Amino acid sequence: MTSRPEETNHNMDSEICILGAGPAGLMAAICAARERPGVTVVEASPSAGRKLLVTGGGRCNLTHDATIDEFVRAFGEAGRFLRHSLHEMSPTDVRTFFHDHGLLTTVEADGCVFPADGRAVDVREVLLTEAERAGVRLRCGSPAIGVALEENAFAVATARHVVRAKRLIVATGGVSWPQTGSTGDGYRFAAALGHTVVAPKAALVPLITQQKWPGSLAGVAVRDVRIYAKCSPRKIASVGAIVFTQDGLGGPAAQDISRLLADELADGRSDIGLCIDLLPQTPLPELDGQLQQRLSAHARKTISNVLAELVPRRLAATLCTLAGCDGETQAGQVSKETRRAIAALLKALPVNVTGTRPIAEATVTRGGVDRRQIDPKTMASKVCTGLYFAGELIDAEGPCGGYNLQMCFSTGALAGRSAARSLSNKSPSTA
Numbered sequence: 001m002t003s004r005p006e007e008t009n010h011n012m013d014s015e016i017c018i019l020g021a022g023p024a025g026l027m028a029a030i031c032a033a034r035e036r037p038g039v040t041v042v043e044a045s046p047s048a049g050r051k052l053l054v055t056g057g058g059r060c061n062l063t064h065d066a067t068i069d070e071f072v073r074a075f076g077e078a079g080r081f082l083r084h085s086l087h088e089m090s091p092t093d094v095r096t097f098f099h100d101h102g103l104l105t106t107v108e109a110d111g112c113v114f115p116a117d118g119r120a121v122d123v124r125e126v127l128l129t130e131a132e133r134a135g136v137r138l139r140c141g142s143p144a145i146g147v148a149l150e151e152n153a154f155a156v157a158t159a160r161h162v163v164r165a166k167r168l169i170v171a172t173g174g175v176s177w178p179q180t181g182s183t184g185d186g187y188r189f190a191a192a193l194g195h196t197v198v199a200p201k202a203a204l205v206p207l208i209t210q211q212k213w214p215g216s217l218a219g220v221a222v223r224d225v226r227i228y229a230k231c232s233p234r235k236i237a238s239v240g241a242i243v244f245t246q247d248g249l250g251g252p253a254a255q256d257i258s259r260l261l262a263d264e265l266a267d268g269r270s271d272i273g274l275c276i277d278l279l280p281q282t283p284l285p286e287l288d289g290q291l292q293q294r295l296s297a298h299a300r301k302t303i304s305n306v307l308a309e310l311v312p313r314r315l316a317a318t319l320c321t322l323a324g325c326d327g328e329t330q331a332g333q334v335s336k337e338t339r340r341a342i343a344a345l346l347k348a349l350p351v352n353v354t355g356t357r358p359i360a361e362a363t364v365t366r367g368g369v370d371r372r373q374i375d376p377k378t379m380a381s382k383v384c385t386g387l388y389f390a391g392e393l394i395d396a397e398g399p400c401g402g403y404n405l406q407m408c409f410s411t412g413a414l415a416g417r418s419a420a421r422s423l424s425n426k427s428p429s430t431a
Contacts, residue, residue, distance in 0.1 A: 019189070027412035032169075036424060048124065058119075062409075063403075149384070169415050170369075175200050208356060209249060213318055227276050228274065240256065249351065273352055291339055303329050311346070368396075394411065
């Protein structure tokens, strides 16, 4: 599906106008147009779904194999708000939608759902094809300059045309990954139409540590770790993979804990102590016993080589250094104290977080349009008749693993159907 060129100052009437051609905007367009013709999508970027193409490392983790109750818990305080939309388009519904249009999916061991061929572009193509089939008019390369309410209709002005619509759905995303088109314009439009915007913060973003040794391990990944905060009034922990970076920690587990620490980091705390359990399935006493057996069984090997059977080789060498021993020491020569120090590091490798990478590098944005001003049963604004919201623009974010794309699809579907049904029912605020 391609954008049609528009003449300068061309005016266009539409039943429903949608700002943003990301996953939320496209799903809203499809669901709205299937119920009522006359849907126009205005997209600032030259092409649709640009952020979608880079999600999941280009593979597009489009949902998670979990129940609605599990999704609600994963979103924390926002979960209750999202419950109705998750019933409107559930994780199973998302998979069925793509299966019905020729895109098979696969569930990985951790519950993440990907296209079977691992191609994010296939997800975008299904959305664009279905939007075109439903009669959606897509206008790319047309950033909205302003939005105004005029005589019971919304006027969306761009440099090339003005779209006047009876209903408006704002699905412009947050401010993370601005190179894909997420520039925060939707916050400005929401505020202009009477909405409160919760200040955006970085969520799902790599962490910067006080320690410099992670830089020597840049690129080294460890699967299935547990990260937890040492001292916090809240229980803060995450599980999954980590990747060491030039200035700290990345990967799903680190990004998930960044989300849980977002408020502390935004409030200026610059020394948050974390521990990394590199072998969470093995209790410390059992691990110490296993280490003792391994060192005895491979007495002539270096301690670093023995540890490399448990963690990546470069990390093994770093653990030796942190424990105060030479990685080239023969295993049979390692003292009990050193062995216990290494076991302790394997179970609780300490790092101190001093900040995060910039919000532009965050996978999603925390904050956005205050969800208390949005009807969770329709995604309609409570303060501006005929206005709806969908996707990351809303103050609701979940962990890594497909949760946030599912939220986009669910809120988009609900907003689209609600807007269309409100026109049929001649009631702007109900579905």
